[in-house]
Amino acid sequence: MSGGALPGLPPADMLLVLAVILPLFGLLPLLLLGSRLAERLTLLVLAAGLAVALGIGAEVAAAGQAATAFIGGWRPPLGVGLRADGLSAVMLVMTAVVLCATGLYAMTGPATPRAAGERMPTAFWMLLLCVWSALNLVFVAEDLFTLYVALELLTFAAVPLVCLDGKEGQIEAALRYLVFALFGSVLYLLGTVLIYALYGTLDIILAARRASVSPGLVVALAAMTAGMMAKAALFPLHLWLPPAHSGAPPAASAMLSAVVIKAPIFLLVRFWLDLAPESLAVKVGPILAGLGAAAILMCSLVALAQHRLKLLIAYSTAAQIGYLFLMFPLAAAASAWSALAWTGGALHLASHAFSKAAMFMAAGLIAEAVGHDRIKGLTGLGRALPVSVAAFGLGGLSLMGLPPAGGFVAKVMLLSAAVHLGNWWIALVILIGGLLAGGYVLRVVVPALQRPAAPLALRPVAGWREWVALALALVAVGLGFVPLEPSAYLAIGRPASWAEGAP
Amino acid sequence: MSAETLFGLAAAALCAIGIYGLMVGRGALARLIAFNLLGGGVFVLFGVVARRGAGAGFGGDPVPQALVITGIVVAFSATALGAALVERLAQLRAKGGAPSEEPEADT
Numbered sequence: 001m002s003g004g005a006l007p008g009l010p011p012a013d014m015l016l017v018l019a020v021i022l023p024l025f026g027l028l029p030l031l032l033l034g035s036r037l038a039e040r041l042t043l044l045v046l047a048a049g050l051a052v053a054l055g056i057g058a059e060v061a062a063a064g065q066a067a068t069a070f071i072g073g074w075r076p077p078l079g080v081g082l083r084a085d086g087l088s089a090v091m092l093v094m095t096a097v098v099l100c101a102t103g104l105y106a107m108t109g110p111a112t113p114r115a116a117g118e119r120m121p122t123a124f125w126m127l128l129l130c131v132w133s134a135l136n137l138v139f140v141a142e143d144l145f146t147l148y149v150a151l152e153l154l155t156f157a158a159v160p161l162v163c164l165d166g167k168e169g170q171i172e173a174a175l176r177y178l179v180f181a182l183f184g185s186v187l188y189l190l191g192t193v194l195i196y197a198l199y200g201t202l203d204i205i206l207a208a209r210r211a212s213v214s215p216g217l218v219v220a221l222a223a224m225t226a227g228m229m230a231k232a233a234l235f236p237l238h239l240w241l242p243p244a245h246s247g248a249p250p251a252a253s254a255m256l257s258a259v260v261i262k263a264p265i266f267l268l269v270r271f272w273l274d275l276a277p278e279s280l281a282v283k284v285g286p287i288l289a290g291l292g293a294a295a296i297l298m299c300s301l302v303a304l305a306q307h308r309l310k311l312l313i314a315y316s317t318a319a320q321i322g323y324l325f326l327m328f329p330l331a332a333a334a335s336a337w338s339a340l341a342w343t344g345g346a347l348h349l350a351s352h353a354f355s356k357a358a359m360f361m362a363a364g365l366i367a368e369a370v371g372h373d374r375i376k377g378l379t380g381l382g383r384a385l386p387v388s389v390a391a392f393g394l395g396g397l398s399l400m401g402l403p404p405a406g407g408f409v410a411k412v413m414l415l416s417a418a419v420h421l422g423n424w425w426i427a428l429v430i431l432i433g434g435l436l437a438g439g440y441v442l443r444v445v446v447p448a449l450q451r452p453a454a455p456l457a458l459r460p461v462a463g464w465r466e467w468v469a470l471a472l473a474l475v476a477v478g479l480g481f482v483p484l485e486p487s488a489y490l491a492i493g494r495p496a497s498w499a500e501g502a503p
Numbered sequence: 504m505s506a507e508t509l510f511g512l513a514a515a516a517l518c519a520i521g522i523y524g525l526m527v528g529r530g531a532l533a534r535l536i537a538f539n540l541l542g543g544g545v546f547v548l549f550g551v552v553a554r555r556g557a558g559a560g561f562g563g564d565p566v567p568q569a570l571v572i573t574g575i576v577v578a579f580s581a582t583a584l585g586a587a588l589v590e591r592l593a594q595l596r597a598k599g600g601a602p603s604e605e606p607e608a609d610t
Contacts, residue, residue: 145570152577156584163588168595175588179534182581183525186538189574190518190545196567197552 012059013069016082016140018052019092023133027126035122039107042125046096046103049132053096057089066493069140076203076498082140083205085493087346091139091266094350095259097475098357099132105361105468106251120251124164127252130157131260138263142496144192144202147267151188151231155181158260161252162244173243180230180240184264187227194220195275205496208275221276225288228271231264234325235295238318245317246310250364253310257317258357262349265324269345272328274496285329292325293429300436304443309363309373312440313356316399319433320352323414326426330417337417339486344413346490351406351479355395358473362392365466369458375444380452382445387466389448394473396441398480401434406479413484510551517544531592535585542578546571 009015026045030038059067066085075081084092106120106128134157137150159181163174196202198217199210211217233241245257272281272288296319303315327345331338365388366381367373382389398405401412411430418426521541528534549571556564 145573149573149577152581156580159584159588166591168592171588171592171595175531175585175592178581178585178588179525179531179538182538182585183541185581186521186542186545186578189542190548193545193548193552193567193570196570197548197555200556202566 009055009059012056012063012067012084013082015052015056015059016067016069016084017071019049019056019136019140020082020133022049022052023129023136027129027133030122030126030129033122035120035125036108038122038125039120042129043103043107045129046100050096050100053089053092053136056084057093060084060086060089060492061489064492066496068498076143077201077206080141080143080146081203081205081498083142083493083496083498084140085496086487086490087266087269087494088139089492090346090350090490091262092136094353095132095135095139095262098258098353098472099128099255101357101361101468101472102251102255103128105254105465120249121164123160124249124252127157127161127164128255131161131255135259135263138266142204144195144204144207146202148185148189148192151185151263151267154260154263155185155231158256161256162248164249164252167247169243170247173240173247176240177244180233180237184227184230187223187230191220191222191224191227194223204270204275205498208496211275211277213277213280217276218280221271221280221284224271225268225284228264228268229291232261232268232321233318234291234321235298235318236291238295238299238321241318242311242314245314245360246308250310250360250367253314253364254357254360257314257360258353261317261321262353265321265349268325268328273331273342278332278334281332282329285332288325288328289330289423289426292322292328293426295319295322295325296429296433297436300433300440303440304436306440307375309366309375309378309444310360312375312444313359313363316359316437316440317356319437320348320356320399323348323352323411323430323433326414326418326430329423330414330421330426333421335421337420339491340413341417341421343485343487343490344410344417346487347406347413347479347482348410351398351410351476354472354476354479355398355405355407358391358469358476359395361465361469361472362388362395365461365469366392369461370456371459375447378444379447379450380456382449383452384456384458385461385466387463387470388461389445391466391469391473392448393441393445394470394477396437396445398473398476400438400441401430402438404480405477406482407476409480409482409484507551507555510547510554514544514547514551517541517547520544531585531589535582535589538585539578539582542574546574546578549574 066083069082071080134150134154141147159174159178163170195207199207201207230237245253299315299319303312306312327341330341398407401407415427415430517540521537524537525534528537549567553563553567
């Protein structure tokens with residue numbers, strides 16, 4: 001038991017379990033409640049869950065080692081272990097912040113009583129909590145089969161979010177998403193059974209100790225990687241993402257694009273940096289980075305050609321995913337610079353989550369006020385909806401990688417690691433990707449700041465919802481003030497082992 | 504050829520058919536069936552692994568057997584969700600793309 005590092009906080013192992021089950025406990029009573037009560041209860045659970053996530057983060061920082069929990073006191077290989085290292089803690093807090101903001105954005109609010117039909121249905125709040133529980137489980141589980149269950153739970157919660165309004169286009173998008181996601185899960189399961197057959201354990205840490213390069217392991221990791229690529233919408237498996245993320249209600253889009261998509265990427269990091277032998281990871285890294293580079297270039301170009309704001313943001317997600325894959329060859333290399341690439345990748349992951357959530361929320365408000373989201377019709381919007389346009393612009397600033405935003409620092413870290421490790425092509429792709437991102441963000445922001453040709457007829461939107469979006473965008477920008485060096489916090493608990501905090 | 508090898512090859516064949524079907528299949532229903540074939544292949548593989556790992560007087564290793572039950576349940580619910588979406592989509596298309604009357608999504 002590693003808990004009790006901080007006085008006044010519950011032990012860390014209890015917090016880890018709470019992070020997973022608290023949203024589920026919150027979800028069950030929602031079945032019986034109407035949408036108004038469901039909304040209030042969900043907001044309470046969100047606040048409590050944020051406290052749990054922050055608690056885990058503080059415990060990990062105070063102990064300087066990963067927090068662990070063993071279900072029923074059974075240690076792996078007999079039992080199932082939960083473990084939060086520095087990266088997991090960052091992901092937990094990031095998810096909690098984004099989902100709390102989503103909850104605030106989606107709630108009815110005191111100042112603007114919306115009609116019953118406009119309120120988010122109870123189903124939305126249930127799915128939100130379910131997504132959260134599944135994500136937290138992905139971030140703390142070390143058992144391959146538990147991760148499978150978490151991934152499927154995530155799929156089952158995320159797919160209905162896409163078709164919440166039940167429109168034909170949404171159901172088409174949801175169905176396509178479901179097929180890709182199921183394909184991903186079953187390939188992941190194939191890899192799981194192969195690893196169990198090879199090493200006789202499902203625990204990632206124990207399997208990693210026994211792992212050696214063999215055809216069986218290569219097939220297993222290939223299947224799992226292909227599965228996670230389908231779920232993360234990495235080019236060329238990204239086709240499901242734009243219709244699904246752009247068609248969903250804005251609050252759902254923010255969740256899907258900002259955090260849901262990060263779960264498979266987090267697992268890829270686990271597979272290639274924790275599970276796979278280094279000799280194999282070094283060989284596969286460039287392949288993943290090549291696909292990431294293709295994603296950045298292709299999806300950014302497609303984003304430039306979009307006419308609809310939400311589709312543009314969705315394609316930008318598919319492009320930004322690519323940056324996270326550039327991290328693999330850099331972080332897998334045994335060099336002092338790989339720690340910097342590792343920090344840069346994690347920072348990009350977090351800053352993208354905040355900026356993308358802010359952009360989808362702003363786009364939702366813009367669509368609500370203007371009545372459509374055609375980019376051509378947004379000229380002069382900056383005067384009418386300054387806060388929303390600022391949120392979109394600041395989020396975009398981080399995507400472009402302009403200082404002082406979080407995206408800037410992340411890209412500088414990746415760039416310097418790429419240059420020092422001699423991967424000049426990765427550096428080139430990062431630079432071109434930044435230019436393209438600048439292109440598609442400015443395509444929206446520049447006309448929005450111009451004088452409108454004709455006065456825009458706007459419906460009123462709740463001001464505080466605009467401020468929620470802006471606050472998230474400011475967090476993304478604020479991440480740019482982290483020190484430009486390998487983060488010690490992210491190194492906590494790595495390389496992964498069960499030895500620490502042993503009872 | 505031992506039974507394990509035979510079942511292992513059968514699992515591989517099922518997986519191959521499933522992946523092929525998912526890649527070239529037209530229409531969501533065909534892909535759902537392909538997903539089930541692929542899943543079937545993986546589940547057979549679980550059985551093979553259980554048999555291969557048999558020890559201590561057991562007929563099979565109980566861990567994969569326990570896992571495969573969960574896997575089958577999850578695959579079944581996934582198929583049900585997919586089928587519900589397919590049906591809903593067909594209903595909406597039959598109405599000529601008119602928006603649905605019920606505000607709740609059919610989840």
